[in-house]
Amino acid sequence: MKAGRARFQVFRAVMLVLFGAFFLVPIGAMFEFSTRGTGIAAPRTWAAWTSILTYPDLTNAIVASLELCVITSILMVILLLPTMVWVRLRLPRLRGVIEFICLLPLTIPAIVLIVGLVPIYYFMALNISDNILTLSLAYVILVLPYAYRSMDVGLAAIDVKTLTEAARSLGASWPTVMARIIVPNIRVAILNALLLSVALVLGEFTFANLLSYVNLQVAIAQLGRANAGVSISTAVASLLFAFVLLMVISFVGRRRPPSLAAAATDPQYLTSGQRT
């Protein structure tokens, strides 16, 4: 029995080392690659990192992606939060429908959705605007499932009905209720939703690439063909940024760090014909 347990501990340790290597070596390799000098025996250099900002295509794309993050986040909250509160209070019958719709982007592959979005964006480019920031309209759809799950948890934790009725009976208008009662009470959930949205928008490639817009990931991919070092250092930087955001969530939330995948895999929400 004792020998069996010792053998099992060795097996566990070996497994953990193997899995650890599989997941850590590629990350380390990116660092290694981005600090290589040119030439065979060249010393380590930070050139690929320090020169990130000297590529105008790249800096434009970084700015565009950051703007997309902000616009997508704002749109998402304005669109989703009042609807979710209203549905909880007045249209409980509609809750299942809203939930189904919000989780639908997990089931419909992004590559499928974009086929249908191309004509819509073509129409918008001709009649309204062809600015890269219009991408945020489609990004709101991509972040819906994660934002919904996060804010649903937040709203479930407070008594929306009583709070709202109390505020209303004291003469608060609906906008006041939203801004001063609901939002402060679920600010952690909103923050989670915002950070998940930002992480998702920063990493988005499919929509931008196929609509021929150059966001951060598209710029990295294009630069990768010309200067692999800089594009890899930028990729690592954006990865670190997203990682820091997710760490912020787990500290601010003081709960189990919410994960995009946890929302994507909850069986309760996957009843439809679905995902990324």
Place this chain on the structure above:
Amino acid sequence: MTAAGNAAAVIDAGRPLQGGRRLPLTWLGAVPFLAYVGLFLLLPTVIVVAGAFVDKNGSVNLSELQTLNQPYVVKAYMSSVLLSVESALIGAVAGALLAYVIATGNPQGLLRRTVTSAAGVLAQFGGVTLAFAFIATIGGAGFLRVFLLDHGIDIYPGNIWLYDLPGLIVVYLYFQIPLMVLVFLPALDGIRPQWREATESLGGNAWHYWRYVAGPLLAPAFLGATLLLFANSFSAYATAAALINQGNPIVPLAIGNLIQSEVGLSDPGQAKALALGMIVIVAVVMISYSVLQRRTARWLQ
């Protein structure tokens, strides 16, 4: 619809003077949201599904769907399915193994917390960065490749398979294994030590336990998770697009090439037909997944 009708009837009965007016006004609150998702989620879906049945002259027939018969399309679907099956199976087995290692450890331990939060991040890790990570690792001048070459091991005896389907399988495992851990860990946690003790007190050994107790209980969860991994890999576009620069060996890349205008070969109709095929396959897989998950949920509670 019947629910709405009933409710209206109830309100009418209770408050004959107000009933007819209140209900529509309440519904207005959901209109902005429904209009938005209608425009950017449901309309694109309808465009894909309906567009697959309309030919280039605008008449309704199956000519676009017949393009699914073209050899390159059939080949792309075969490759996609093969890629997804392989990466799902390997990912499921490896992920289940990792989940088992975690589940048998301290439930409050640092290891478990680290692995589950890392899995949450890595399961969504993909696209350009992931492709670059593997190019930097086992690409032509990659860290591991060069290291192994210095020690007399060439991982590319023939061609550089990283930029082909075998490479995609390896790269996809990077998000498939964490996804498996996330999905399968709850099922493993549901296994009670008492069941093993019961097996042993009835004279069973480890093989009996896995074959007749834990195995049958975990099978639906394992199968369901494998299906989820299949759909996950089948839908993935960004990683493949960043890794493979030429040709369209899998369906998402083929669709991408068909709708990207700069390629000059764009054919939106055919793209819709290919996309409809993907919707059908993913829908079947995901419905089976949710059925299996519900089966698992019965004894997990």
